[in-house]
Amino acid sequence: MNKKIVLALGGNALGEGLAEQMQAVKTTARAIVDLIEHGHQVVVTHGNGPQVGMINLAFEAAAKSEAHTPMLPMSVCVALSQGYIGYDLQNALREELLDRNIVKPVATLITQVIVNGSDPAFLNPTKPIGSFFTKAEASQLTKNGYNMVEDAGRGYRRVVASPKPIDIVEKETVRAMMEAGQVVITVGGGGIPVIREGNHLRGASAVIDKDWASAKLAEMIDADMLIILTAVEKVAINFGKPNEQWLEQLSIADAQRFIEEGHFAKGSMLPKVEAAVAFAESKPGRQALITVLSKAQQGIEGKTGTVISH
Numbered sequence: 001m002n003k004k005i006v007l008a009l010g011g012n013a014l015g016e017g018l019a020e021q022m023q024a025v026k027t028t029a030r031a032i033v034d035l036i037e038h039g040h041q042v043v044v045t046h047g048n049g050p051q052v053g054m055i056n057l058a059f060e061a062a063a064k065s066e067a068h069t070p071m072l073p074m075s076v077c078v079a080l081s082q083g084y085i086g087y088d089l090q091n092a093l094r095e096e097l098l099d100r101n102i103v104k105p106v107a108t109l110i111t112q113v114i115v116n117g118s119d120p121a122f123l124n125p126t127k128p129i130g131s132f133f134t135k136a137e138a139s140q141l142t143k144n145g146y147n148m149v150e151d152a153g154r155g156y157r158r159v160v161a162s163p164k165p166i167d168i169v170e171k172e173t174v175r176a177m178m179e180a181g182q183v184v185i186t187v188g189g190g191g192i193p194v195i196r197e198g199n200h201l202r203g204a205s206a207v208i209d210k211d212w213a214s215a216k217l218a219e220m221i222d223a224d225m226l227i228i229l230t231a232v233e234k235v236a237i238n239f240g241k242p243n244e245q246w247l248e249q250l251s252i253a254d255a256q257r258f259i260e261e262g263h264f265a266k267g268s269m270l271p272k273v274e275a276a277v278a279f280a281e282s283k284p285g286r287q288a289l290i291t292v293l294s295k296a297q298q299g300i301e302g303k304t305g306t307v308i309s310h
Ligand code: ADP
Pocket: 009, 010, 011, 012, 047, 229, 230, 231, 232, 234, 235, 236, 237, 238, 239, 263, 264, 265, 267, 268, 269, 270
């Protein structure tokens, strides 16, 4: 069965830093083209945590040493990250398609996502971006005015506001490219957060969660499946504990119960399960799959991963 799929790539699909990314996208492109070869219509989305953090920190450092360098609004940092990641990803996909004699144009779409200016998230920043810091470095950065939090036992990271996506400005273009049989890379890094002011779209100081934005996109282009590719093959309850249990099928009701019981870490697995539930319950027949990149096709066939559905 050929499916209309929104494929959300996690951090491990892109690696960290320029050299690592260029290498990582080759493996990623092979996995994506495998799905295309199976006849699926694939729309690609991706995260940008390390990249947007790197871009932001670089411009901050430049602004400190060189007074004429402008500080970049977070919306512009996200736009730059879409361009830089999309550039690597579309080239890797183009090459992999050509190597398999598949004629299919690939392009990256700079994508804006509408958020609500009075979203309570603006008052309580929660989204980790950029690299990890030690406790000592983090306390220094806190003094410099950054919001720093401990991230799932892996160190300290800067956090920014993460409002919910309401609408995708370029959704008609995504749909047109998909229907024309083209591969489109879109809502990179959750999309450029913008607030509607009449006909004007004003950039917001935020980073939208890519799992939430991908679920919104999947709904809007009427996808059959949302696939969230990450570093684990399945979702677990009691994750990391002796009674850890990996889940294969997850009903919406069970997912909601496990969310309430606190089984999924904030900022990592929680938004994935929440986004998966939001998509699966948006229309009968819609399914979400959470698995690793290398197992995507097996997951579609129901052989692995965690499937969230009615
Ligand atoms: P991505 O870059 O793909 O968004 P994240 O690091 O944000 O990846 O989230 C995936 C991580 O979530 C996994 O690698 C795992 O360490 C962690 N995680 C937290 N809670 C769970 C859980 N209940 N089941 C599986 N993984 C979990």
